[in-house]
Amino acid sequence: MTEFHSVRAFAREEPRIELIEATLRSLLALVELEFEGQPVQVDGFRLRNLEDWRTARETSLQLNLGSLSTTCNCRCEFCYEQGNPPGLFETEPRFVGVQEARVRRKYLHDGRGLAHESKSSFEPLTNPRFFDLMRLMREDDPEQLIELITNGALLSEELIVRLAELKPIWINVSLNSSDAAVRGRIMGDRRFGQAVRVPEILRSHEIPFMGSLVPWPEQGLDDLVRTIEYLDAHEARTTRVAMPALTRHHPRYSPTALREWLPAVKDRVEEVRRGIRTPVLISPFTYVTSSLDAVVEGVIRRSPADVAGLEIGDRLLAIDDRQVVSRAHASSLLAKAQPSGRVALEIGRDDAAFDVVLQEPAPGLDVYPYRPRDYRRLDFPGMLFGLCLPGSFHLSYVKRIYEKILAREAKRVLVLVSSHFREVVADLLAGLPLSSGAELELLVPENRFFGGDVDIGDLWVLEDIVASVRAHAREAGLPDLLVMPDSFLSRWGRDLLGVPYTELETVLGLEVALIPCERILV
Amino acid sequence: MREPEHSDDYVWHFKLQDADLVAGEDDALTEMVRQQISALLRCLTFTSDGRDVRVTGFRFLDDPSREHLLLPSLADAESSELE
Numbered sequence: 001m002t003e004f005h006s007v008r009a010f011a012r013e014e015p016r017i018e019l020i021e022a023t024l025r026s027l028l029a030l031v032e033l034e035f036e037g038q039p040v041q042v043d044g045f046r047l048r049n050l051e052d053w054r055t056a057r058e059t060s061l062q063l064n065l066g067s068l069s070t071t072c073n074c075r076c077e078f079c080y081e082q083g084n085p086p087g088l089f090e091t092e093p094r095f096v097g098v099q100e101a102r103v104r105r106k107y108l109h110d111g112r113g114l115a116h117e118s119k120s121s122f123e124p125l126t127n128p129r130f131f132d133l134m135r136l137m138r139e140d141d142p143e144q145l146i147e148l149i150t151n152g153a154l155l156s157e158e159l160i161v162r163l164a165e166l167k168p169i170w171i172n173v174s175l176n177s178s179d180a181a182v183r184g185r186i187m188g189d190r191r192f193g194q195a196v197r198v199p200e201i202l203r204s205h206e207i208p209f210m211g212s213l214v215p216w217p218e219q220g221l222d223d224l225v226r227t228i229e230y231l232d233a234h235e236a237r238t239t240r241v242a243m244p245a246l247t248r249h250h251p252r253y254s255p256t257a258l259r260e261w262l263p264a265v266k267d268r269v270e271e272v273r274r275g276i277r278t279p280v281l282i283s284p285f286t287y288v289t290s291s292l293d294a295v296v297e298g299v300i301r302r303s304p305a306d307v308a309g310l311e312i313g314d315r316l317l318a319i320d321d322r323q324v325v326s327r328a329h330a331s332s333l334l335a336k337a338q339p340s341g342r343v344a345l346e347i348g349r350d351d352a353a354f355d356v357v358l359q360e361p362a363p364g365l366d367v368y369p370y371r372p373r374d375y376r377r378l379d380f381p382g383m384l385f386g387l388c389l390p391g392s393f394h395l396s397y398v399k400r401i402y403e404k405i406l407a408r409e410a411k412r413v414l415v416l417v418s419s420h421f422r423e424v425v426a427d428l429l430a431g432l433p434l435s436s437g438a439e440l441e442l443l444v445p446e447n448r449f450f451g452g453d454v455d456i457g458d459l460w461v462l463e464d465i466v467a468s469v470r471a472h473a474r475e476a477g478l479p480d481l482l483v484m485p486d487s488f489l490s491r492w493g494r495d496l497l498g499v500p501y502t503e504l505e506t507v508l509g510l511e512v513a514l515i516p517c518e519r520i521l522v
Numbered sequence: 523m524r525e526p527e528h529s530d531d532y533v534w535h536f537k538l539q540d541a542d543l544v545a546g547e548d549d550a551l552t553e554m555v556r557q558q559i560s561a562l563l564r565c566l567t568f569t570s571d572g573r574d575v576r577v578t579g580f581r582f583l584d585d586p587s588r589e590h591l592l593l594p595s596l597a598d599a600e601s602s603e604l605e
Binding site for chain 1: 553576
């Protein structure tokens with residue numbers, strides 16, 4: 001049976017497929033195609049020479065394949081995918097097949113791969129060819145770290161043994177609860193006992209992992225704490241507490257439920273994380289603080305930072321003799337030092353300051369879970385040398401905003417900002433030396449498309465921005481320059497619905513300047 | 523015309539939506555041009571002497587007195603139906 005791909009699913013990452021479809025459609029309304037003088041009925045098209053479609057800037061087969069499955073074997077009460085607005089993604093379940101994967105592998109070279117779709121990301125182990133796909137990824141690159149995100153329900157010991165043969169592999173286990181009954185209740189996991197054993201089995205097979213939890217009122221705070229301690233006892237490399245946010249479409253959304261629960265979660269997590277060794281990071285970290293200070297929020301076991309005796313709460317004052325001005329700056333300096341495997345730090349602790357040198361472990365040494373034997377790299381942004389530095393606002397963004405304002409000679413500037421960074425950005429922009437008569441205002445667009453508790457800028461869509469700017473203009477008049485981050489747009493400047501940002505200029509009748517910004521991942 | 527070079531490759535198939543042109547005030551030929559320009563503008567920005575040009579419509583060379591407007595696809599959340 002012919003498998004059709006959705007034009008819309010490609011619109012964000014390879015919009016020229018949409019252009020071809022629109023062009024063909026507009027032509028077929030006026031002409032009929034022929035073959036040897038006879039009309040030919042056409043109802044679709046296919047990509048011709050795949051070499052022409054190597055347009056994705058990717059180096060790993062895993063990234064090029066994207067989500068292996070768009071279906072799940074659990075029914076988590078807090079699952080954000082259940083709250084997706086209608087029409088956001090294709091609803092037909094789709095599994096990446098081995099034939100597609102082989103062809104993608106064939107055309108993946110020189111930093112380019114075949115164009116890929118936007119699709120929802122569910123449980124990869126539900127793909128019937130899951131292990132074949134994993135093996136293909138390993139064959140494609142014997143040293144590439146393979147990252148697997150799973151709820152663990154199908155992760156049997158037998159499968160873990162097979163996965164161990166594919167090292168280096170890194171697993172993010174969405175455990176949520178270490179109590180099988182709680183897991184069964186809040187996740188709808190019918191094989192709940194299996195998942196609870198996963199951390200212990202991964203540890204015994206020296207596969208490093210991260211534990212993930214979405215705190216949920218029906219789980220209770222005590223179970224949350226027990227789960228964090230359970231992950232620590234089994235030497236999770238890190239634990240992520242992902243604060244839930246339900247859209248207005250989510251069947252369990254109610255306006256106040258999470259607002260009352262989450263402050264208590266934050267307090268308990270802050271309390272428990274200081275007494276254990278596995279770093280516990282609340283995500284998004286702006287929920288904890290909007291401060292840009294370079295404070296260590298966790299130290300990975302047996303990492304260079306751990307060996308040197310660094311602790312949660314230590315302040316990074318200087319890195320390789322350069323004064324640290326912010327957390328993002330510290331991450332950038334650590335990234336520069338990382339290839340040498342050595343970095344010199346000046347640390348502030350309480351009222352004292354001291355110097356330490358961090359040295360990466362020798363190759364071949366087993367320092368589980370920081371970097372087990374056979375792992376060349378296990379470095380993620382914000383975790384170099386074992387120091388956990390959650391993502392934050394970069395001071396360089398302010399410079400970029402200022403440069404755009406000067407280049408456009410704008411007099412009335414409206415800067416869009418996520419609610420998570422509003423205060424920080426307001427403080428930083430207040431110090432800009434604007435030209436005489438120039439005005440600058442901040443606006444936090446309301447996320448109406450997703451609605452509910454969703455308030456992060458990375459989930460804006462352009463129609464939200466149109467509505468918010470128009471509402472603002474009714475009081476304050478239209479600006480002549482709209483400055484906004486690009487972190488919610490694809491590299492083609494398209495939002496989640498595939499709409500290009502250039503339409504904002506037409507619809508609102510003003511200039512738009514994009515500020516390149518990183519997404520907050522940790 | 524080039525033939526596909528790898529006939530044993532996995533094939534990416536796409537369906538065409540119905541090809542009816544919704545003719546408003548304009549004729550079908552004008553609508554065809556409008557759709558193609560609109561589709562192009564979703565992928566690129568026209569430039570003139572290095573500066574971006576915001577295109578909101580077009581004129582046929584045989585009838586320069588008449589402007590045909592392009593209709594952006596961007597919806598306004600205020601006017602879209604909220605639950």
